[in-house]
Amino acid sequence: MRYLPLTGADRTAMLAAIGAPSVDDLFRDVPVSARLPGPVDLPAHLGEWEVEKAIAAMAARNRHSGDLASFLGAGAYRHHVPAAVDHLIQRSEFLTSYTPYQPEIAQGTLQYLFEFQTQVGMLTGMEVANASMYDGSTACAEAVEMARRITGRKRVVLSGNLHPHYAEVIRTLGALHETDIVQDAPRPAGGEALVPALDKATACVVVQYPDVFGNIRDLSALAAAAQANGALLVVAVTEVVSLGALVPPGAMGADIVVGEGQGLGGGLGFGGPYLGLFATRAKYVRQMPGRLCGETVDAEGRRGFVLTLSTREQHIRREKATSNICTNSGLCSLAFTIHLSLLGEAGFTKLAALNHARAVQAAQALAAVPGVSVLNPAFFNEFTLKLSREAAGVVEALVAKGILAGVPGARLWPGQADLANILLVAVTETNTTAEIEAFAAALAEVLA
Numbered sequence: 239m240r241y242l243p244l245t246g247a248d249r250t251a252m253l254a255a256i257g258a259p260s261v262d263d264l265f266r267d268v269p270v271s272a273r274l275p276g277p278v279d280l281p282a283h284l285g286e287w288e289v290e291k292a293i294a295a296m297a298a299r300n301r302h303s304g305d306l307a308s309f310l311g312a313g314a315y316r317h318h319v320p321a322a323v324d325h326l327i328q329r330s331e332f333l334t335s336y337t338p339y340q341p342e343i344a345q346g347t348l349q350y351l352f353e354f355q356t357q358v359g360m361l362t363g364m365e366v367a368n369a370s371m372y373d374g375s376t377a378c379a380e381a382v383e384m385a386r387r388i389t390g391r392k393r394v395v396l397s398g399n400l401h402p403h404y405a406e407v408i409r410t411l412g413a414l415h416e417t418d419i420v421q422d423a424p425r426p427a428g429g430e431a432l433v434p435a436l437d438k439a440t441a442c443v444v445v446q447y448p449d450v451f452g453n454i455r456d457l458s459a460l461a462a463a464a465q466a467n468g469a470l471l472v473v474a475v476t477e478v479v480s481l482g483a484l485v486p487p488g489a490m491g492a493d494i495v496v497g498e499g500q501g502l503g504g505g506l507g508f509g510g511p512y513l514g515l516f517a518t519r520a521k522y523v524r525q526m527p528g529r530l531c532g533e534t535v536d537a538e539g540r541r542g543f544v545l546t547l548s549t550r551e552q553h554i555r556r557e558k559a560t561s562n563i564c565t566n567s568g569l570c571s572l573a574f575t576i577h578l579s580l581l582g583e584a585g586f587t588k589l590a591a592l593n594h595a596r597a598v599q600a601a602q603a604l605a606a607v608p609g610v611s612v613l614n615p616a617f618f619n620e621f622t623l624k625l626s627r628e629a630a631g632v633v634e635a636l637v638a639k640g641i642l643a644g645v646p647g648a649r650l651w652p653g654q655a656d657l658a659n660i661l662l663v664a665v666t667e668t669n670t671t672a673e674i675e676a677f678a679a680a681l682a683e684v685l686a
Contacts, residue, residue, distance in 0.1 A: 249261065301637055301642070302506075303316050303506050303642060306637070306640050306641060306642050307640060307641045307642065307669070307673040307676060307677065308642040308668075308669075309600070309641070309642060309643055309644045309663045309664055309665060309669065309677065310506075310642050310644060310645060310664060311477070311619075311620045311644065311645065311662060311663070311664020312401070312450065312476075312620075312644075312645040312650065312662050312664070313374070313401055313403065313450075313476045313498060314498075314500060314506055314512075315477055315479070315500070315501045315506075315619075315664055315666055316505075316506055316666055316668050317479065317501050317502070317589075317666055317667065317668065318667060318668055319503060319504070319505055319573075319577060320577065320580055322576070322580060323503050323573050323576045323577050323580070324573075326572075326576050327503075327569055327572050327573050327576065331346060332346075332569065332572055333569065335347050335568070342544070345542065345543055347568070348531050348543035348544065348545070349543050350571075350572050350575055351369040351370075351531040351543075351566075351568075351571065352531045352532070352533060352543050353575050353579075354367075354369065354370065354571045354572070354574060354575045355367040355368065355369060355530070355531060357574075357575060357578050358499075358515050358516075358517050359517055361478065361481040361486065362475070362481065362486050362487055362488050362492075362495040362497070362515070362517040363485075363486030363487060363488025363489045363492075363495075364486075364487075364488040364492070364495050364517035364518055364519065365488075365517075365518070365519050365520040366517065366518060366519070366520050366523050366526070366530070367515070367516060367517035367518075368516045368517075368526055368527065368528035368529060368530055368566075369528060369529050369530060369531050369566045369571065370499070370513055370514055370515070370516070370528070370566040370567050370568070370570070370571040371513075371514030371515075371516050371527065371528055371563055371566060371567070372512070372514050372563060372567060373498060373500075373510065373512040373513065373514045373567075374404065374474065374475075374476055374496060374497050374498030374499075374500075374512065374514055374515070375401075375403055375404045375407040375498075376407060376514055376563065377496040377497070377514035377515060377516045378404045378407065378408060378444065378472070378474045378496045379404075379407045379408045379410070379411040379412075380411075380496075380516070380527045380528075380561055380563065381442075381444070381472045381474075381494045381496045381516070382394055382408050382411070382412065382417070382441070382442060382444065382472065383411060383412075383415070383527075383561070384494065384518075384522070384525050384526065384527060384560070385441045385442035385469075385470040385472060385493075385494065386415065386417065386441045386442075387525050387560070388441075388470065388522060388525055389441045389442070389468060389469065389470065391439055391440060391441035391469075392415070392416060392417050392418050392439075392441065393417075393418045393420065393437075393439045393440045393441055394408070394412065394417055394418065394419050394420070394440070394441055394442055394443075394444065395420050395421070395432060395435045395436060395440055395442070395443040395444070395469075396408065396419060396420065396421040396443075396444050397421070397422070397430060397432060397443070397444060397445040397446060397449065398421055398422035398423050398424045398425055398430055399424055399425060399428070399430060399445075399446060399449035399450050399451055399453065400421075400444055400445065400446045400449070400450065400474065401446060401450045401474070401476060401650075402424075402450070402650050402651060403650075404444075404446070404474055404476075405421060408444070420435060422435070424450070424451070424651065424654075424657065425451075426451045426613045426622045426624070426647075426657070426660055427451075427453070427613045427614070427615070427622075428449070428451070428453035428455065428614070428615060432445065432460055432463075433459065433460060433463040436463055436464060436467045436469055437467060438467055438468060440464075440467055440468075440469040441469060441470065442464070442469055442470040442471065442472050442493075442494075443460065443464055443469060443470075443471055443472070444472040444473075444474065445457065445460065445471070445472070445473055445474070446473075446474045446475070446476065447473050447474070447475055447480075447484070447487055448477065448480060448484075448617060448618050448620065450476075450650070450662070451613065451614065451621075451622040451660075451662065452614050452617040452618065452619075452620035452621045452622055452662070453614055453615070453616065453617065454484065454616045454617060454618060456485075456490065457471065457473065457487065457490040457491065457492065458490045458491055461490055461491025461492060461493075462491065464493075465491070470493035470494060471491060471492050471493050471494075472492070472493065472494045472495075472496065473487035473492040473494070473495045473496070474495075474496050474497060475487070475495065475496070475497035475498070475515070476497065476498045477498075477501055477618065477619065477620065477664075478497055478498065478499050478500075478501045478502055478515065479501045479502070479586075479589060479590055479593055479619070479666075480590065480593075480618040480619070481590075482586045482587045482589060482590030482591075483587065483590035483591060483593075483594055483618060484618065488517070493518065493519055493522070494516075494517070494518045494519075494522070495515075495516075495517045495518070496514065496515060496516050496517075497514075497515035498512060498513065498514070498515070499512070499513035499514070499515050499570065499571070499574045500512045500513055500570075502573075502574045502577045502578055503570065503572075503573030503574040503575075503576060503577035503578075504570055504573060504574070511567060511569075511570055512567070512570065513567045513570035513571055513573075513574055514567065516528060523547065524547070524560075525560055526547075526560070527560050527561030527563055528561060528563060528566060529545055529547060529548040529566065530545070530546045530547040530548070531543055531544070531545060531546065532544055532545075532546030532547075589667060590618075592667045593618065593619035593665070593666050593667055594618055594619055596619070596665045596666065596667060596669055596674070597617060597618065597619040597620065597621060597664075597665040599665075599671070599674055600663065600665040600669070600674045600677070600678075601614075601617070601621050601663075601665075603674050603675065603677070603678040604623060604663070604677065604678050604681060606678070607678055607681050607682045607685065608626075608682065608685065608686075609625060609626030609627070609685040610623055610624070610625055610626070610681065610685070611623065611624045613660075619664060619665055619666055620662065620663065620664040620665070621662075621663055622660060622661070622662055622663070623644075623660070623661040623663055624659055624660060624661075625659045625660075625661055625685065626659070626685055627659065627685065628646075628648070628658045628659055629644075629646035629647060629648065629658065629659055629660055629661040630646040630648045630649070630658070632646075632661070632681070632684055632685070633645075633646050633661070635684045636677075636680055636681065636684060639680045639683075639684075640676075641673075641676065641677050641680055643661065643663070643677065643681070644661045644662050644663040644664065645661070645662040646658075646660070646661055646662075647659070647660030647661070647662070650662075
């Protein structure tokens, strides 16, 4: 049944039942200074089909990745999502279920969360993973808070090549706890030295892998230096598909691995919904935010699932909680699990190899354009170009030619003149040879 507005008679009857003389009387506790003096400045009401037509016209003004050849990345990536993923997550038992407050009767939900945790643990090379968080940036900020609790320290070192949005979320949450945050300037070509920044007062060092410019580095030495100073190494992964090709952070000594799971099962959107990944060492599990699903047996020895860790403090005593994120991106984690299950290990590594091969093809084609150089010594599926003119203007010119060329440095680091000519380019399995060739040709024309 569609929602229908109340009639005047309905309102009169309702007001009479509660003893209110008018609708305005219901708002008498709202100060006059906080009330609007008249109607909101919006068009008069329209019929349903008229609203649909108006909204469609507004939406048509956007140029999105489905319309054009897209090389956008910088934390959100376009991958092919099999039709089976959307079909399965829209089944009513999944689509309408929510966080299992009575977990023993939500075995299906607990099982897929258990499988999700297993997959995240395997991908990251860590011993334990939680049942997801909101997105990669909030998971990263929660990792910093977790490191502060474990070490009892307030000093945090951030890589200059950490995604600036992740760094900003860390600062926002850290400001509430007087966290001392240290961060160097971004280095598009890599090569930053983080070990000298560590000391005995450091709670953790946060790095991105691959970093925001696409650079790949061996984190083993940094992990050893952090351990020697009693600090934790937090690794953020914004492109989860990279873990199908790269050494997992856990194998290099990471203490906490966080990430964005949007690349598996989730499409691009205007800010979400996305999926936060969070994994750590087993010895830190009681400081891990969120919740943890576990496997057990019932009284008859049958396999079953439970919420192994879900502290009541997160719901009723928030000042004592390890985290105030007390839910999870359930439907997104299910899509992640289904997508990865459909791929399997062999399919996932093949997908990662295809992404890298396409990116190498694109980097070679673009590097041949006069006025363009590739800054990365190594990369997965995202790399950084240095152009002979400001990247923002080049991107706008290429949109007119049907190409979303990437993310200009000025978009992520506004006001930093040394990054104005920087362009972040991401290439996935969805980009064709024809698109890559068209990108190179159009870029040559714009820069000429």
